[in-house]
Amino acid sequence: MSRFPADKLFLGCADDGAVLLAASATSAPGVLASVRVDPAGSAIGLCEALHDLSPLSSRAGARALSVTIDDGFTRNFVVHPPGGARGLRELRASAAARFAALYGESAESWLLAADWQAARPFVASAVPRSLYAACEQVARQLGCRLDSVSPAMIRVWNRVYASIPGDGWLVVGFGRTLSLLHTAAGQVAGLRSLRLGGAPEPAELEALLEQERLRASADAATRARQSLLWAGAADWLPATATMVGLASRTIRLSEALPPGDLPGARQLALAGDRQ
Numbered sequence: 001m002s003r004f005p006a007d008k009l010f011l012g013c014a015d016d017g018a019v020l021l022a023a024s025a026t027s028a029p030g031v032l033a034s035v036r037v038d039p040a041g042s043a044i045g046l047c048e049a050l051h052d053l054s055p056l057s058s059r060a061g062a063r064a065l066s067v068t069i070d071d072g073f074t075r076n077f078v079v080h081p082p083g084g085a086r087g088l089r090e091l092r093a094s095a096a097a098r099f100a101a102l103y104g105e106s107a108e109s110w111l112l113a114a115d116w117q118a119a120r121p122f123v124a125s126a127v128p129r130s131l132y133a134a135c136e137q138v139a140r141q142l143g144c145r146l147d148s149v150s151p152a153m154i155r156v157w158n159r160v161y162a163s164i165p166g167d168g169w170l171v172v173g174f175g176r177t178l179s180l181l182h183t184a185a186g187q188v189a190g191l192r193s194l195r196l197g198g199a200p201e202p203a204e205l206e207a208l209l210e211q212e213r214l215r216a217s218a219d220a221a222t223r224a225r226q227s228l229l230w231a232g233a234a235d236w237l238p239a240t241a242t243m244v245g246l247a248s249r250t251i252r253l254s255e256a257l258p259p260g261d262l263p264g265a266r267q268l269a270l271a272g273d274r275q
Contacts, residue, residue, distance in 0.1 A: 009144060011053075011067040011135070012269030014175050015041040015195075018049050019265035020138075021258065022062065023273060031260040041195070043073055043128055050134040054141035064147035065139045066272035070264070071193040072177045074151035075110065075126040077102055078191050081118050091116045095124040121188050123181070125151050148272070153179040153193065155271050156231045160251050168226040168246065169212065173234035174271070175264030178208075182216050190216060199236040209244045233267035 010021040010029065017036040023029040035053045037045045079098045081091055095114055099107040111132050114124035132149055139146035150158075156172045157164070164170045166186040172179040176198065182190035200208075209228070218226070227247040230237050233254040240248050254270035257263060 007062060008273070009062045009065045009142060010269040010272040011065060011138065012265040012267065012271070013046055013050070013067065013069045013073065013131075014262065014264035014268055015070055015072055015177070016175075017262040017265050018046065018053055019260065019262050019269050020053060021266070021269040021273075028256075028258065029270060029273065030258050031266070034260060034262050034265065036262070041072065043131060046073060047128075047130050047134045050131075050138055054138045062142070062144050064145045065135075065142060066147045067135045067138075067149040068155050068268040068272045069127065069131070069149065069151055070175060070177050070268060071152050071172070071179045072195045073128070073131065074153075074193075075099070075103060076151055076153045076179065076191055076193060077124055077126075078121050078188050079114065079124050080121045085118045088116055091118060098124070099126060123154070123157070123188055123191060125154050127151070150272070152177070152232070152268055152271060153181070153191075156253070157181070159253065159271075160229065160231050163249075163251065164229055165227040166225075167218075167222055169209070169228050171209075171228060171230045173230065173232040173237050174268055175234060178234075180212055182212065184216070184218065184222065199234075202238055202240075205236075205238060206244050209246075213244065233271065 007024045012019050019034045020032045021029040022032045033053055035049045037049045039045055079095045081094050085091055095112055096107045109129055110126035111129050112124055112126050115122050135149050136146055152174050153172050167184055170181040176196045178196055179193040228243060230250040237250055239250050242248055254267045257266050
């Protein structure tokens with residue numbers, strides 16, 4: 001029997017490992033199991049690690065498992081639906097075509113999901129089918145329902161949606177991965193994720209943001225309205241009121257981590273807890 005009488009389970013998948021947390025209404029989240037990814041950053045290695053993870057954890061009696069995956073293992077992108085698009089089938093076809101154009105491969109081996117919109121641009125996410133299947137296996141072996149599998153970017157988007165600037169950037173940081181969502185006139189305009197070599201210095205973040213501003217053409221009035229929202233749990237997230245001349249705000253998630261190794265994976269696991 002598990003030491004943690006869990007109501008919910010949260011799995012965080014980072015570039016160097018995976019951590020399973022158990023949480024209940026009466027106790028703080030605790031580490032139920034953890035495993036390293038070898039080699040670090042490998043999607044195949046992550047799938048194999050998840051196969052090794054579930055036997056390490058006894059059945060916790062929880063009803064649901066929520067999984068949050070580092071953006072380096074997923075693909076998040078903006079889709080501009082064609083004029084006159086009707087129905088989910090056309091929107092899915094548009095997302096698949098956009099995926100192929102961006103990444104040079106078919107989306108068949110990826111599981112696509114989105115907040116499908118026919119009248120405005122929307123964000124689509126893709127998770128490798130093999131990785132999703134590994135998460136399903138973890139849930140089966142734990143005897144619970146797979147409640148959600150989400151890239152970190154989308155998990156944070158849902159948490160801080162009301163605070164995202166209508167003109168500017170949502171910058172999401174966990175571990176060594178940074179994702180930048182550009183907004184313009186209240187709509188998503190661009191999105192990309194970067195795998196960092198290490199914890200960036202403030203000067204590196206400023207240079208990166210300057211590049212993003214150059215990539216995003218805007219008139220003077222729009223530039224005057226732009227602002228930054230940083231969200232996530234990486235230690236390198238800045239706590240500053242301005243950056244590159246833009247108003248800047250930080251929402252830090254997962255402040256208090258349960259003890260253990262693989263802090264990036266623990267941070268991602270906690271991001272799945274919406275309470």
